[in-house]
Amino acid sequence: MHDMSHTVHHHAPPTSFIRKHIFSLDHKVIGKQYYGLALVAVLVGMVLSWIMRIHLGWTNYAIPGLHLLSSNGAPGNVMTPEYYLQLMTMHATIMVFFVLTTAPFAAFGNYFLPIQVGAEDMPFPHFNMMSFWVTFVAFLVLVASFFVGDGPTLGGWTQYAPLSAVGAVGGPGEGMGVVLWAASIAIFCVGQLLGSLNFITTTLDMRTRGMSLWRLPLSAWAWFITSCMGLTAFAVLMPACILLILDHVAGTSFFVPSNLVINDQLQPHSGGSTLLWQHLFWFFGHPEVYIAIVPGMGIVSHVLITNMRKPMLSHRVMVYSMGALAVLSYMVYGHHMFVSGMNPVSSLAFSFPTLIITIPSTIIVLIWLGSLYGAKLRINTASLFALGFVSMFISGGVSGFFLAQPSIDIMLHATYFVVGHFHMVMGVAAMFGIFAGTYFWFPKIFGRMMNETLGKVHFWLSFVGTYCIFMPFHYLGMAGNVRRYQAFVIEYMQPLIPVHRFITVAALVTGAAQFIFLYNLIHSRFWGKPATDNPWQATSLEWSTPTTPPPHNNFGDKLPVVYHDPYQYGVESSTGDYLMQASPEQVKTAYDEA
């Protein structure tokens, strides 16, 4: 056999500390930087949610040290209503943008997409480096709003106009806080566009010899599909943020209508359209939830297949379904605006694709369940979290069927039912995808195993804990508990307060359990059991690197050649029951005979 794999001609790895660890062009370092950013962000976001939960359970409780976060938002350490909204906005923005978008997509995708396609790096490494640092600056700008004037914006992560566009008169944080928020998100968009450019070109142009599109692992497909969504969604959010900033700093009237009186003051704007913001925002906002969840679907499929020791029932249908989610995600955004005074015909037009989008979602779930049926699943922390993802996605997805219908949504809109729905289906599910990916790929990234016992404890506490937190949300919503209230003083809501207290305790315990993960992560990084090159007996290219962690150019002197589909399990080969993609060995699979 001729060995025609390409010879790699790359410049030597960087030697200076700054080039190696800070302004690195290496996609692996950039992936780790994104993961680190997400880790910091998730801790901040979680602490914010703790503070809010304590306040919701015990409204007048003085939280020690709360005044340190805000000079005027917590007199006597008791939260003001406005400050509750400010924390809520920051919790949501940090979690959606800097955790759910960065960790499963930018962090794991950066690290593993080039390796899974068999490339030495992404094609535009400088853009890739800029992508991270721009995102980092966006995070700093967002967090900076805690320390300016009257603190961060209180408008919620959706920043509905006109309150978000009128300036300081709109309330605490509605002046400089909104400008910083919008600037941060616009900067974030630039970072994600640069990242998407690299992801798309890596998938299309950098695949090694023999790596046809259908031979890409499902995780690589998921990152590719997500980057296509990111490319179009963030390109729309950025102009929206620019217009919002102009309404603030230049006195334009894009989003502020005429004759608007706020706090007894007539606003000096005319003719703006408040719904324009909602359209622009949700045209981004709905694809965004798929940007958060689709990488998780890919990661979880990858992890499940490896641990089931057999491929999914249909690789292609999985890919087509993820693609369908991406396309449909642009046609459903109006379902966020059913109560905006939308023409009932438009409501129907948005309701129909919203119900249709449940079809590819259901197909994906059925493929997972059908593939798991009868499989001898290896139980480890990664596969447990993958199962947890499936469970969360189903539980959170089922409530989506209700919300997709305008007649039901009008009743449930802006209640805790919606909060429970999206936390489960895109928040916790995506987090479980991140955990599954972390436990699965940690040995490749750091060359050490994570502690399985601690991992399983972390899983069960997180799994049971998140159900305890978010299932009652659905009940609260059906009981009419409106979201974004900082206290439940209305008579019919008061009997619901014990439920809130239960949720708060569950949130504190579940949050505390995450420190087990953090300890496991840091301890295993330095003192974990050394990992072999392929500890899970997996088949895709990231397990074919000459060293663990992979060398600077991923595959050493020669790029691999791919001979097989990504998931050759259940075969009899010289390596065992699996066949690596890069192995030239020819075997008959169990599925060939069937």
Next chain:
Amino acid sequence: MATTIHEPPKIEKQGSAPHPVGGNGGGRNLVPAGADLARVKDYAPPPASTGIWVVLASISMTFAAFTSALIVRQGSAPDWRHLALPQILYFNTLVLIASSVTLEMARRQVGAYMAGPRDQTAAPARWLYITLLLGLFFVSGQYVAWLQLRAQGLYLATNPNSSFFYVLTAMHGLHLLGGLGGLVRVIRRLDRSILRKSTLDATSRYWHFMDVLWVYLLLLLWMKL
């Protein structure tokens, strides 16, 4: 204006430069197990060729968002006042179209220079410099258009029409400055004989796109403002 070229520019080869290596995994060359690799053809478009379409798709989405914002805003309130576009915009448009023509000439000359025998008398960078100048001329012309609007008392926040005029022209101008940066990069790489054909092609696609985008924006502004 002409630049001296000591070495003929190189044509891009796979894995020949300090760029990441990969590619060749197109659907056309699936390698079956046990295949004879000598018979497998190499196929991979240079990433710059794909990448530029990705960039243009993203920019199209951004301007589609601005366009829809303009249409929605126009319909939302009766404060939309007619605005006479500064005449210089039409002149600027001609300048920008001319720059696309000169860039195309540059691209052909550089292409011929790369492919053909070495010819010391040819100076392929000349047309690139002319394109660069025309581009700068266009940006300056846009600035003059802004000054003319200001002279009429029309500022960014005066009315929604002027708001959109400034926003759209500024966003297009910023993107065009990016194109000018790309041209400078092409000229520098040509001078150092390290220009890749795919880089030149990608830059010229971007430039032509900016041209088409401007004509679209002009039509939009002319019809709507």
